[in-house]
Amino acid sequence: MKSISVLICLLVFTLSSAQDNEKIKKISDQACECISKIDIDKTKKEKSEEIKVCIQSANLGYQVDNDLLSSLEKSMDSLSKSKIKTDSLVVSNDKNFIIDISENYEEIEEYLYNNCEFLKEMYFTDNKASDKSYSERKKAMKFYEEGQIAFANEDYEKAITLFRKAVNKDKNFAFAWDNLGYSYRKLNNFDEAISCYKKSLALDPKGKMPLMNIAVAYALNGDLPNALSAYENYKITYDNDPEGFYGIGRILYFQKDYEPALQNMIKAYYLYLEMDSPYNIDAQKHIGFIYKEMKELGQLEAFNKIAKENKLQVNIED
Numbered sequence: 001m002k003s004i005s006v007l008i009c010l011l012v013f014t015l016s017s018a019q020d021n022e023k024i025k026k027i028s029d030q031a032c033e034c035i036s037k038i039d040i041d042k043t044k045k046e047k048s049e050e051i052k053v054c055i056q057s058a059n060l061g062y063q064v065d066n067d068l069l070s071s072l073e074k075s076m077d078s079l080s081k082s083k084i085k086t087d088s089l090v091v092s093n094d095k096n097f098i099i100d101i102s103e104n105y106e107e108i109e110e111y112l113y114n115n116c117e118f119l120k121e122m123y124f125t126d127n128k129a130s131d132k133s134y135s136e137r138k139k140a141m142k143f144y145e146e147g148q149i150a151f152a153n154e155d156y157e158k159a160i161t162l163f164r165k166a167v168n169k170d171k172n173f174a175f176a177w178d179n180l181g182y183s184y185r186k187l188n189n190f191d192e193a194i195s196c197y198k199k200s201l202a203l204d205p206k207g208k209m210p211l212m213n214i215a216v217a218y219a220l221n222g223d224l225p226n227a228l229s230a231y232e233n234y235k236i237t238y239d240n241d242p243e244g245f246y247g248i249g250r251i252l253y254f255q256k257d258y259e260p261a262l263q264n265m266i267k268a269y270y271l272y273l274e275m276d277s278p279y280n281i282d283a284q285k286h287i288g289f290i291y292k293e294m295k296e297l298g299q300l301e302a303f304n305k306i307a308k309e310n311k312l313q314v315n316i317e318d
Contacts, residue, residue: 023062024107030058031108032116048275051119055108109278119278132174132203140169144176151183159183167199174203178210185213190221206237215247227251242271246283253290259302262290266310287314 034054038047112119135141147162163180167173181196197214200207215230228251235244249264265286272280291314294303307314 024104024111027055027058027062027104028108028111028115030061031055032112032118034058035112035116036118038118045275048277051112051278052276055105055112059103059105059108106281110281113278113281132172133207134175135166135170135173137170140166140173140176143169144173144179147176147179147183151179151186154186156183156186160187171199172203174200174207174210177203178207178213181210181217182213185217185220188220190217193217194221208238211237212243212247219247219251224251224254228255240271242268242275242277242279242283245271246279246286249283250286253286253293256293258290258294258297258299259306262287262294262303262306263310265290266307266312269312270310287312 031051031054034057035051038050038054135144143162143166147159147166150156150159150162160180160183163176163183166176167180170176177196177200181193181200184190184193184196194214194217197210197217200210201214204210211230211234215227215234218224218227218230228248231244231247231251234241235248238244245264246268249261249268252258252261252264265283269280269283269287272283291303294300304314
């Protein structure tokens with residue numbers, strides 16, 4: 001594995017101009033709209049690939065529009081200075097226009113991570129179908145589909161009612177239990193959410209969505225030991241998925257167990273990079289948090305040793 005450099009910012013200052021910030025926002029908003037149309041039932045790797053396409057397409061569109069606007073402004077300026085009347089206008093570009101679809105990519109990723117709700121939702125709806133995932137009962141499926149619409153409209157109370165009706169019609173309907181749990185989580189009812197995820201996992205112990213979300217629910221409920229255990233279970237089941245390593249690293253960070261927290265967070269960072277996931281930004285931030293804590297405790301030697309062992313070159317920006 002080759003060495004990868006990560007930039008750790010201890011203090012963040014906004015150095016870009018207002019114009020640059022507006023550019024990032026425009027591109028990101030368009031990319032977010034594209035991301036909202038990605039099929040949530042695709043694999044995490046497939047989703048990450050499509051997110052990258054959304055970002056690059058939005059970046060391409062912005063650069064093309066910007067160049068055409070610049071050319072149009074020049075042509076209009078020439079026309080205004082001319083005394084010749086015309087009903088048509090030829091817009092020409094007298095320079096080579098180079099499009100860089102990777103321009104500002106990291107800044108766009110970070111903006112999306114912080115502001116695009118669809119991006120955040122997508123990683124909590126990762127699931128694989130099994131023989132218990134769906135119901136063969138028409139009424140159960142009808143309630144489930146109506147529940148999904150209510151959830152998409154952020155009417156979580158209605159979604160709970162509909163998903164509850166679905167599982168009442170078929171108690172072995174794993175995806176309905178998953179979405180019922182997620183709806184309860186949205187309303188901060190973590191005990192009910194955990195109960196629903198347990199029922200789903202009893203039907204399908206390898207269900208990705210309940211395995212990950214039960215860990216999140218435990219953490220949000222302040223139960224760090226069970227959250228850690230749930231993330232460990234997720235990592236064992238899906239050993240090449242960054243979410244398990246990220247979750248373990250985050251819980252260990254909260255428990256001030258910094259060295260294993262760092263090991264797991266670096267692993268998560270590499271896996272996010274492999275799949276071109278914007279979530280690599282969050283892993284970077286947590287590596288920075290761990291660095292700060294270990295520095296204050298006089299443990300930089302241990303931090304640097306772990307980073308070197310994992311071929312991670314850390315650049316500190318104060």
